[in-house]
Amino acid sequence: MIESKIDDSLRAKYRSLLPRELLEVFDEKYKQFTDVQVLAGLPLLTHNDAVVESPTGSGKTLAFALPALAIMKRKGKFAANEMGAVILSPSRELSAQIARMMEPFAAALNYKVQVSVGGKKVEQDMKKLKMQGCDILVSTPGRLYQILSIDKSGEFRRSLRSVEVLILDEADRFNESQFEIHMKEILSALPKQRRSGLFSATQAKEQEDLGMFMLREPKFVKLQESESLVQPTALNNFYTVVEADQKLMCCVDFIRQKPDKKFLVFFPSCACVQYFHMILKHVLTKRPLLAVHGKNSLKQRSDQIAKFVSSSNGVMLSTDVMSRGIDIADIDWVVQFEIPKASSWFVHRTGRTGRQGREGNALLLLANEQAAYVEFVSKHEKVILKEIKVKSTTVQKAEELRQKIQRIIGTDRGILEAGSKAFVTHIESYVKHDCNIVCSLKELNVPGLAHAYGILRLPKMRELSGRADLDKFKRSDVDTSTIKYANEKMESQRKGIMEKKHEKKVEFLKKKAAEKKLKDKRKMKKGKGAGSAENGAAAERADGKKNGKVAVKRKATSDIAEEVDDFEADARLMRKMKKGKLKKKMATSSPKTPVQSLQRAAANASRSPSTPSISGSTTNEDTDLTKRVTRFAVEVWNLTQNWLDAAGTAASSAENVMNRRLQIMYAKDTEASGSQSGILTKDERLRIYDDIVREVRKVDTQLDRMQKIIGKFGTAQTRADAYKQMIDKQGNAGRKAKWIVETLNKNVPLAIEMYSKELESKRLLWWDVGRVDSSALFSAAILSFKHEPFVNSAVITALYSLIVLESI
Numbered sequence: 001m002i003e004s005k006i007d008d009s010l011r012a013k014y015r016s017l018l019p020r021e022l023l024e025v026f027d028e029k030y031k032q033f034t035d036v037q038v039l040a041g042l043p044l045l046t047h048n049d050a051v052v053e054s055p056t057g058s059g060k061t062l063a064f065a066l067p068a069l070a071i072m073k074r075k076g077k078f079a080a081n082e083m084g085a086v087i088l089s090p091s092r093e094l095s096a097q098i099a100r101m102m103e104p105f106a107a108a109l110n111y112k113v114q115v116s117v118g119g120k121k122v123e124q125d126m127k128k129l130k131m132q133g134c135d136i137l138v139s140t141p142g143r144l145y146q147i148l149s150i151d152k153s154g155e156f157r158r159s160l161r162s163v164e165v166l167i168l169d170e171a172d173r174f175n176e177s178q179f180e181i182h183m184k185e186i187l188s189a190l191p192k193q194r195r196s197g198l199f200s201a202t203q204a205k206e207q208e209d210l211g212m213f214m215l216r217e218p219k220f221v222k223l224q225e226s227e228s229l230v231q232p233t234a235l236n237n238f239y240t241v242v243e244a245d246q247k248l249m250c251c252v253d254f255i256r257q258k259p260d261k262k263f264l265v266f267f268p269s270c271a272c273v274q275y276f277h278m279i280l281k282h283v284l285t286k287r288p289l290l291a292v293h294g295k296n297s298l299k300q301r302s303d304q305i306a307k308f309v310s311s312s313n314g315v316m317l318s319t320d321v322m323s324r325g326i327d328i329a330d331i332d333w334v335v336q337f338e339i340p341k342a343s344s345w346f347v348h349r350t351g352r353t354g355r356q357g358r359e360g361n362a363l364l365l366l367a368n369e370q371a372a373y374v375e376f377v378s379k380h381e382k383v384i385l386k387e388i389k390v391k392s393t394t395v396q397k398a399e400e401l402r403q404k405i406q407r408i409i410g411t412d413r414g415i416l417e418a419g420s421k422a423f424v425t426h427i428e429s430y431v432k433h434d435c436n437i438v439c440s441l442k443e444l445n446v447p448g449l450a451h452a453y454g455i456l457r458l459p460k461m462r463e464l465s466g467r468a469d470l471d472k473f474k475r476s477d478v479d480t481s482t483i484k485y486a487n488e489k490m491e492s493q494r495k496g497i498m499e500k501k502h503e504k505k506v507e508f509l510k511k512k513a514a515e516k517k518l519k520d521k522r523k524m525k526k527g528k529g530a531g532s533a534e535n536g537a538a539a540e541r542a543d544g545k546k547n548g549k550v551a552v553k554r555k556a557t558s559d560i561a562e563e564v565d566d567f568e569a570d571a572r573l574m575r576k577m578k579k580g581k582l583k584k585k586m587a588t589s590s591p592k593t594p595v596q597s598l599q600r601a602a603a604n605a606s607r608s609p610s611t612p613s614i615s616g617s618t619t620n621e622d623t624d625l626t627k628r629v630t631r632f633a634v635e636v637w638n639l640t641q642n643w644l645d646a647a648g649t650a651a652s653s654a655e656n657v658m659n660r661r662l663q664i665m666y667a668k669d670t671e672a673s674g675s676q677s678g679i680l681t682k683d684e685r686l687r688i689y690d691d692i693v694r695e696v697r698k699v700d701t702q703l704d705r706m707q708k709i710i711g712k713f714g715t716a717q718t719r720a721d722a723y724k725q726m727i728d729k730q731g732n733a734g735r736k737a738k739w740i741v742e743t744l745n746k747n748v749p750l751a752i753e754m755y756s757k758e759l760e761s762k763r764l765l766w767w768d769v770g771r772v773d774s775s776a777l778f779s780a781a782i783l784s785f786k787h788e789p790f791v792n793s794a795v796i797t798a799l800y801s802l803i804v805l806e807s808i
């Protein structure tokens, strides 16, 4: 075990506060309390709340479990419908592990520990709690929230009134937005007169973040293995830098080189774990290969973990579901395929090895362009990484692996789809991590990463639009439509769907041909009324109905043929485009910015059959009205452009704020005069602060501008409604005017709704940025200004189609 830094008198004092029954169980299994157990236990047992930060594997579970039980013991026995302690952890596995560790101690005091986590029916859990009794509930916030939500009789809430202790394990996670609603509800159901303990290897950086937990006289306990390090001393942290294309090969080589070691490999998403599990099965054939992610059922997860625990050289692929708290003592190596979403997660991931005084090793795989992450994590998490080289990995081996993966993909459409999904989620998660300044998506070698995935096609993603480097991706010649599902049921379903689609298309084309036939017939009739055509009609009658029918029928068939040809031509064009044969043409004509692409989409929309043709105007229509509503449509469109401009300006000001802030963060602290690299003089610092204030004001101004634009949309809505009433009354409005007014009436309210949501989310993020000095929040705010998640392109397209029509 790790060497102790506290003196024996403290340890003795802590022992004296624990009940004899607990000490008996403890002494049977362990020699002495770890430092965190003593230092966290003392405040909790002397009527204080505690916020505890201590390295991974330092024994935090017993550090809260023993004091919680001791506090309960002071109260005595709990009635059948009363609970004494609630322990919350962020994952199902961790909850189960906590309960397992607590059980022998709880049993010594005759207390019952129950676990309630997702994956099982909540009603079943409630029944179990009621029937079997529960003194200590270990749960996840989501599940406890669920129980509270269905507790109509209030019986469960009443049982919480007796709770003496609330423990949050991995407490820094409970500030995350996904837990916020759950935590509010849970905290409101618990008595205020309780002890609370917040435990983690990385605590929230801001004390303000602890506000929601309503702590009473909290004592802050922070343990570090050494002054500069947060990681356990028995843990060696390594990194290696390779070309993005070689990342998977490097990972595989590294694992192969250590055939008797147990590996835990982290990937960025469930989809990535699923995909690489499918692939690596065929690559790491000599090792037990396991996978755990949030989309597994509870049973699958525990089966996989059990197999991993019992294997001596297993390789477990996992998401961050395994990154916190999980205590598997003999993991030799933790590998991170990608940087984690927040630097604090680095510490939790690597903390799965080097536990209980054993030596542990962790490897971070970095692509060339990510090398700056090493300094970032050392600065932010005080983790020192040493570089190692995986010499066996070569360009040729990586290419051979890529080709092997492509052959595997060719055997099953399921793997093909899983690959695309995995790659998409990888990119999506990459834009969300907290070190954008050193590892931005812009810098990432995306084609290289795609090669490491071995995917046949580069999925189209908004995040990648406008990138110039995508043509470096080696696109496979395989026609993906020929790849079948290995699963027969899925394949027959796919066939069925394809056949149905085909039938629908044929039906549609037939219908169109019939309509056209009818139209032509009517036209002919009209023409005949004028004399000569009538003769023709007579002639046709004379020729006999049958012949006429045949003629029309022939025409209809040829129409169908033409339409089918058109359709096939389109399909051919699409196929060509997909194969890259029309790449050049596409490059010149493809939209470069989101606005351009919207404009293109809008232009297409204006050509669509649902758009009335201008020439379809009736002679007596009110042309003046048409002009007026057309001008009005242009005004509305201009509002969308003003909004874009405001969001763009705000984004660049927010970026300026972030850059200035980073300049200060990374600068060395000195009063020295003269500016050298990395050193800021006092004047320079003051200038940067001035810049920050100015740019922050600019963002605020743009947010106000957006509010005004929404107000103008409100006025536009009233005007659109007035036009509608006028048109309804007047009766002689042209089709174009009607269509414009209808489109505006439908889309302006939608625009108000989406822009209001946009503004609200931007304001909230910006407000948080001011409150909490966090890079992740900054990135989120900048992204929200840039990408505008609530803006619905269909609405913009509809509004743009009105002005496209105007310009025809």
Ligand SMILES: Nc1ncnc2c1ncn2[C@@H]1O[C@H](COP(=O)(O)OP(=O)(O)OP(=O)(O)O)[C@@H](O)[C@H]1O
Pocket (backbone or CB within 6 Å): 001, 030, 031, 032, 033, 034, 037, 054, 055, 056, 057, 058, 059, 060, 061, 062, 200, 201, 324, 325, 326, 327, 329, 351, 352, 355, 356
């Ligand atoms: N006093 C002790 N003496 C020896 N071993 C201990 C002691 N207390 C706990 N352990 C063991 O140390 C291991 C790590 O404990 P625990 O999982 O509680 O660590 P942790 O600090 O919560 O880690 P993490 O931050 O990763 O969740 C467990 O296997 C546990 O049985």
